Amino acid sequence: MRPKKRTSRDVAAEITDLIIRKLEEGVPPWSRPWRSTGAGGRPLRHCGTPYTGINTLYLWALGDAQGYRSRYWMTYRQAEALGANVRRGETGALSVYYSSFKKHETHPETGKDVERSIRFLRHYVVFNADQIDALPAYFYAPDEPETPVAPSARQAAIDTFFATIPADVRHGGNQAYFTPTFDHIQLPHRSAFRSMDLYASTRCHETVHWSGHASRLARTFGKRFGDKAYAFEELVAEIGAGLCCADLGLPNVLHDGHASYVGHWVGILRGDKTAIIHAASKAEQAFNFLKSFGASAPDPASGDDGAEAVAATV
Structure with missing residues (x-):
């Protein structure tokens, strides 16, 4: 019909x-x-x-x-x-x-x-x-076998960093995000990335989001783009990913996928002169929390924000 x-x-x-x-x-x-x-x-x-x-x-x-x-x-x-x-x-x-x-x-x-x-x-x-x-x-698009991407020159450090972090990381699809509701990280297959460095830096960003879950550092997640809490969490994740990337020797660049938050970050910073200090503190807390898994089992730090589950934080 x-x-x-x-x-x-x-x-x-x-x-x-x-x-x-x-x-x-x-x-x-x-x-x-x-x-x-x-x-x-x-x-x-x-x-x-x-x-x-x-x-x-x-x-x-x-x-x-x-x-x-x-x-x-x-x-x-x-x-x-x-x-x-x-x-x-x-x-x-x-x-x-x-x-x-x-x-x-x-x-x-x-x-x-x-x-x-x-x-x-x-x-x-x-x-x-x-x-x-x-x-x-x-x-119709053919089913393409997963072809390995050449390892990064920093692969040993990357593998060591992520190996001890007990995040549930799933691969597949064409999106990268952390879902607080179901508490897992979703990433495209490694072979979909243009380099293992880009895969690692994207995983850093989403793992910082993972650290903010209610059962861990308990940061507040906004419900939608435009919420101050949502944009603030993205700022924390971007700064935290920058700290992780610097520690691993990865390129520290703002991914195009997160550039659309810049205008909201500017609005937050203009409206509150202490926001960047708060964001940097939260990012440092997240970075230290993730690093602590490599030394010993961590005792999740307490955050000063409440937690709110949402469908996905990209």
């Missing part, structure tokens, strides 16, 4: 809202320290032609949000022409383009008939190949 046509969609708003949401999650799909398995490169039309402009960014962001692995997108009719069918209940994405029409009107001063070209945004609905059954095999 062909899906019903959707009308009155605010195309620009939908695209903008999705891009903003991905930025707020701190994971811009076009810039991250790991590769998105199977879905790298520009999104492609059914004929293999790459999308351009805002369609590239939007379909990248949507594919990332939905976990699609295929690069291919197509309309319902294009899928039908290939002998395939969109699965029932799937929601399509927007592919946009500018069109124009000619309008005749009377010039207000001369009274002459003039022709004016008016541009407007149009769209059509496309589906990712992962939403479609029975397409030829090349439309």
Whole structure:
């Protein structure tokens, strides 16, 4: 059954809202320290032609949000022409383009008939190949075996540092985050990162988040991007990761995935001149807590913030 046509969609708003949401999650799909398995490169039309402009960014962001692995997108009719069918209940994405029409009107001063070209945004609905059954095999991303990344020159120190920290670290998917609710760290597979140094520095950031759990240092986690507590926790994690990276001799750079918090950090620091001192103190506490696992079983320090479980802290 062909899906019903959707009308009155605010195309620009939908695209903008999705891009903003991905930025707020701190994971811009076009810039991250790991590769998105199977879905790298520009999104492609059914004929293999790459999308351009805002369609590239939007379909990248949507594919990332939905976990699609295929690069291919197509309309319902294009899928039908290939002998395939969109699965029932799937929601399509927007592919946009500018069109124009000619309008005749009377010039207000001369009274002459003039022709004016008016541009407007149009769209059509496309589906990712992962939403479609029975397409030829090349439309779907192949299962790629995990290929080892060359060890870091600092690998021994990295392995020693993480080996004694009893965090539950899970690998898979295309996101890096710590979830206080379920108390585990999620990372892409090591082979997805461009280097083991980047894997280690990303793991440092998420492990600092792990240290703030209610059962450990009990830092307050904000509920959403924009909360002062949320932005403050990200600042603590970034400073703490910097301390870990410096200790391990890793590159100490602000990951693109966390750069979107900078504006919120500035707001916090401008509003409270003691905030950076507090954040640095919390980061130092987290760093010492993580280092202590290498010496002896730690006694979790008490924090001066309450704890609040949320879905995920990136």
